[in-house]
Each structure stands twice: as structure tokens, then as C-alpha cells.
Amino acid sequence: MKTLGRIAGHLLVLGYLLATAAAFLFTLARIAPPVGREAMLVSFAMMAPFQGYATHVYELGAEGVRADGTRQDIDLSPYYPTTYGERVVRGYLIMYRVFHSDADGIAAFQRISQIIRDRELQRGNAYAVVQAYWKVWPLSPDGLFTLRKPPTLTRDVISLD
Amino acid sequence: MKLKRIWTAWDTWWLGDVAPHPLALVRIAAGTWLFGYWLIKLPGVPMLFSDQGITIPIVTRGPALLLVALQLPPASVAYGIYAVLLLALCGLALGWRSQLMAVIAFTLSVYFWMISLHLYGSSFDMLYLFLLFSLMFSDAGGTYSLDMKLRHGSWTAWKPVCALSQRLIAVQVTATYTGVCWQKFVLEQWQGGEVLYYNMMSIWATPPAFWFVKHVPWMPVYDALVHGVEFLQFIIPIGLWTGHLRPVGVAAGIVFHCIIVAFLGMGWFLVMPPTYVLFPRPESVRDALFRRFPSLAGPEVR
Numbered sequence: 051m052k053t054l055g056r057i058a059g060h061l062l063v064l065g066y067l068l069a070t071a072a073a074f075l076f077t078l079a080r081i082a083p084p085v086g087r088e089a090m091l092v093s094f095a096m097m098a099p100f101q102g103y104a105t106h107v108y109e110l111g112a113e114g115v116r117a118d119g120t121r122q123d124i125d126l127s128p129y130y131p132t133t134y135g136e137r138v139v140r141g142y143l144i145m146y147r148v149f150h151s152d153a154d155g156i157a158a159f160q161r162i163s164q165i166i167r168d169r170e171l172q173r174g175n176a177y178a179v180v181q182a183y184w185k186v187w188p189l190s191p192d193g194l195f196t197l198r199k200p201p202t203l204t205r206d207v208i209s210l211d
Numbered sequence: 212m213k214l215k216r217i218w219t220a221w222d223t224w225w226l227g228d229v230a231p232h233p234l235a236l237v238r239i240a241a242g243t244w245l246f247g248y249w250l251i252k253l254p255g256v257p258m259l260f261s262d263q264g265i266t267i268p269i270v271t272r273g274p275a276l277l278l279v280a281l282q283l284p285p286a287s288v289a290y291g292i293y294a295v296l297l298l299a300l301c302g303l304a305l306g307w308r309s310q311l312m313a314v315i316a317f318t319l320s321v322y323f324w325m326i327s328l329h330l331y332g333s334s335f336d337m338l339y340l341f342l343l344f345s346l347m348f349s350d351a352g353g354t355y356s357l358d359m360k361l362r363h364g365s366w367t368a369w370k371p372v373c374a375l376s377q378r379l380i381a382v383q384v385t386a387t388y389t390g391v392c393w394q395k396f397v398l399e400q401w402q403g404g405e406v407l408y409y410n411m412m413s414i415w416a417t418p419p420a421f422w423f424v425k426h427v428p429w430m431p432v433y434d435a436l437v438h439g440v441e442f443l444q445f446i447i448p449i450g451l452w453t454g455h456l457r458p459v460g461v462a463a464g465i466v467f468h469c470i471i472v473a474f475l476g477m478g479w480f481l482v483m484p485p486t487y488v489l490f491p492r493p494e495s496v497r498d499a500l501f502r503r504f505p506s507l508a509g510p511e512v513r
Contacts, residue, residue: 097390131255144332
């Protein structure tokens with residue numbers, strides 16, 4: 051039993067080291083292993099935070115379209131009991147797209163829109179359609195929300211570029 | 212003969228019995244930290260982890276049973292699962308059936324990650340999962356634990372434990388710092404100071420960061436800061452593994468994480484500095500603890 055436990059321990063170590071080495075290679079050269087992609091991605095996620103920057107904020111927004119055609123911007127803040135940073139990042143569906151594909155990502159945004167429509171209906175706000183979109187504005191040294199107003203605040207359709 | 216010696220050294224380093232004190236300290240720190248991390252999510256449980264929120268499980272294809280298990284539960288069920296997770300983390304911090312508590316906490320954390328936390332996609336959530344995963348393989352309650360108090364009548368009684376958990380965490384911490392550092396040498400967006408300039412006014416920026424970018428708008432400063440960050444991240448793992456450089460590694464790590472908190476408000480990685488205690492020989496940590504804090508010294512039990 052003790053020998054079996056030791057063998058299992060060494061197999062665990064071997065698997066862990068292989069996943070870590072593969073993640074390191076992926077971190078530096080974006081070369082993915084032919085097998086064990088999920089394990090590599092988990093390891094990669096632990097060793098590669100903070101890879102770049104954006105010059106604009108992309109915040110997920112949603113607009114409800116009523117049966118009579120009138121439109122209403124939906125306040126999503128009640129759905130995000132988090133810090134503002136987490137709220138914005140949650141809107142990107144990052145891991146969802148990493149573990150699936152960009153096409154699945156687009157489908158996921160459509161699902162999110164439907165879920166928002168259902169939740170809003172429970173709150174008494176009936177919309178025929180909910181459209182997700184990005185609220186976009188440039189960063190400024192004067193404050194995160196300084197330029198979050200027209201004309202610097204713009205509205206972009208959801209794309210994964 | 213030489214190969215056998217190498218194998219024996221490898222086997223002993225990963226799976227040999229060692230003093231439990233460093234791992235116990237990490238168990239207490241990580242258990243307490245994670246308990247707090249989850250506790251502050253309490254008001255957000257319905258929106259984050261139940262069918263009241265706007266979240267989708269990460270798994271979309273696979274066995275029907277898994278897909279059913281990952282359906283978002285009603286808020287009352289989500290609260291129940293969440294309460295079990297909190298209890299498991301509390302048990303882990305106290306050192307009550309540590310391995311079982313780690314298994315429960317890991318399983319439920321993975322569950323919450325798969326139904327919601329994956330949307331955040333954060334490195335620290337993965338590190339937290341890895342910490343719990345690692346603590347499943349050694350008895351982190353080998354000392355300073357409720358288990359030792361109940362079984363041997365003393366919180367400070369201790370027994371040797373398998374080194375595996377300690378080694379996995381130490382190697383992962385090394386991999387994290389090394390990967391984070393080396394990627395900066397190849398990533399296009401880390402070849403200039405813009406990455407720090409823009410992030411210091413991003414969704415993560417703190418008031419001191421905004422003050423800094425407003426009053427220090429010169430890009431050469433940020434170019435130099437990038438090199439400073441790279442140097443800190445480069446020196447941390449080397450220092451942690453090297454006896455005479457260890458104080459430098461520890462200091463570099465603490466300074467680095469304090470800067471992250473001050474300018475980007477990311478306190479989540481503060482769970483890493485307590486793991487530095489896993490890098491020296493466990494027996495050296497035990498002896499140093501006993502010398503410095505005699506009240507923490509206890510009898511070895513079998």
C-alpha cells in the first residue's frame with residue numbers, strides 16, 4: 051500500500067511538472083502541447099497574469115427593446131456585487147473563450163443577453179429583446195470615469211477583437 | 212549507483228517525511244485568508260452563484276450528469292453549498308481533519324469556479340485552487356492544529372509529515388514568479404513603459420496610482436519602472452531558493468506585492484508571501500521557530 055502510494059505520488063509530481071513545463075513554453079512561445087491542453091491552460095493561468103494593457107475601458111452594457119420598439123438602457127450593477135474591476139473583467143468572458151473558442155464566445159454573449167432578459171422580466175421589466183454591447187471610453191490620468199461621457203463615450207457592438 | 216543516489220534524493224525531496232511546521236504555518240495563513248476571501252462574498256452569493264445572477268457555467272458539452280450538476284442552483288441551495296465551503300476553510304485553518312477539509316474546500320471551490328468564477332478568469336483564483344489541491348496530499352495539521360490538541364493534548368505537539376504538499380506549493384510559487392517575469396521579456400506590450408502608464412489609470416488603479424500618472428507623465432520613468440518590476444520578479448525565486456540570498460528574495464517579494472496593492476489594489480496575491488516559509492529546509496524552519504518563540508516548541512509524537 052505504501053509503495054502504491056509512493057508510485058501515485060511520483061505520477062502526480064510527473065504530471066504536475068509536465069503541465070508546468072508545457073505552460074512555461076506556452077507562456078514564452080505560445081506553443082501548445084498536442085495533449086493535455088486543459089491542464090496546461092490551468093497552469094498557464096497561474097503563471098501569466100497581467101500580460102498587457104488597454105487604452106480604453108470596455109464595459110459590458112445591455113439595452114432592452116420593448117414590444118413597442120422603445121429602448122431602455124439596463125442598469126447591470128445589481129448583477130455584479132463585486133469591485134468595478136471584477137465587474138468589467140467578468141464581462142469579457144475571458145476563460146470561457148480560452149477554454150472554448152471565439153465562436154462559442156459570441157454565442158455566450160447571446161446567452162448572457164437572454165439571461166439578462168429573463169432576470170429583468172422577474173423584476174417586472176419586460177423586454178422583447180436584450181442587446182449586449184460595449185460602453186467604451188478612453189483612460190485618463192484625471193480619473194477612470196472622467197471621459198465616460200459624450201463625445202468620448204462610445205458604443206460598440208460586441209466583437210472579440 | 213549514481214543514478215540510484217539521484218533517485219533517492221528526488222524521492223526523499225518530494226515524498227520524504229519532514230518537519231510539519233512550515234506547512235502548518237501555510238495551512239493557517241491560507242485557510243484564514245481563503246475564509247476571509249470567501250466570507251466577503253456573502254452578500255453576493257445569489258448573484259454570483261445562483262440562478263438569480265447573470266452567469267454561465269464553463270462546461271457546455273460533456274456528460275449529462277456533469278451538465279446537470281453545473282446548472283445554476285436556487286439561491287437557498289447556493290447558500291448551503293457556500294456555508295459548507297466556509298466551514299471547510301474554517302476547519303482547515305484550525306487544523307481539524309486538514310486533508311479532508313482541503314478536499315471539501317477544493318471540490319466546492321472548483322464547483323464555484325466552474326459555474327461563475329471562471330468569468331473573472333483571474334490568476335489568483337487558480338492559485339487558491341492550487342493551494343487547496345496541494346494541501347490534500349500531506350497532513351498539514353501535523354502541528355499547531357486542533358487535531359494535535361484533541362489527540363495529543365497540545366497544540367504544539369508535532370509529527371513528521373509527507374513533504375509533497377510543501378514541495379508542490381514551493382515549486383508552483385517559483386513557476387508563477389518565473390513565468391510572470393520571463394513573459395515580460397517576450398510580450399510585445401511589455402517592451403516599454405506604456406503597460407505601467409496605462410494600467411496605473413485602468414480599472415484596477417488606486418488613487419495613489421492616478422496621482423502618480425497625473426504628476427509623473429514622462430514615459431522614460433515608466434520604462435525604468437518596467438525594468439524595476441522585471442528585476443524584482445527575477446530576484447524573488449532565485450532568492451527564495453538560495454540560502455544567503457533568501458532575505459533579499461523575501462524582501463523583494465514583500466516590496467513587490469506591496470507595490471501591487473498600493474498602485475493596482477490587487478491584494479489577492481498577498482497569500483503568496485506566507486508561502487516563502489516553504490523554501491528553506493523544514494527542519495531549519497522548525498528549529499528557528501523553537502529558538503525564536505519557545506512557546507511554539509512542542510514534543511514530537513508518533
